Amino acid sequence: MRLAAWLCVACGLAGCAAYDGYPLQAGLSSKAEVLQTMGRPAEVWPTKSGGETLVYPRGPMGFHTFMITVDAEGRLLARENALEPRSFALIQAGMTEEDVRRLLGPPVPHWTVYFEARDELVWEWRFCDDWGQVARFDVLFDGMSGIVRTSYQRPELRGFGLSAPTCGH
Secondary structure: OHHHHHHHHHHHHHOOOOOOOOOOOOOOOOOOOHHHHOOOOOOOHHHHHOOEEEEEEEOOOOOEEEEEEEEEOOOOEEEEOOOOOOHOOOOOOOOOHHHHHHHHOOOOOHOOEEHHHOOOOEEEEEEEEEOOOEEEEEEEEOOOOOOOOEEEEEOOOOOOOEEOEEEOO
């Protein structure tokens, strides 16, 4: 009975998509291998060169959104985590919601909030910061002025001294 249960678990896990696509190699892997390894993407965007960017958000409990870029022939060009400080630094005034979405991937839906009195939309992503701690990054869209701003927080602080949980970074 125990053996049968373990076999069911092993078979179930074997059918799951890979979290980060680690075995995929730029220049060698194909789009078909990406889909087989990563599963169906949440979003697909065409690139200027005729390829595609496949988007794999791993939130709300994960810390990554993987952007997989393939060329027009279907070869893997790049596999990157969009939820990094270098990506956050690219957010600037005048960006549209689509611009931000293409840079960071979709926000966590149940953390998206619209503040009617301020005419402000807030998108949020969970990520692992440079100190290896769980944090959240917000992009705020001001509907009246068009200003886009960002904020960073650690809402999961806990215990004496308010330490943030680590995320193994």
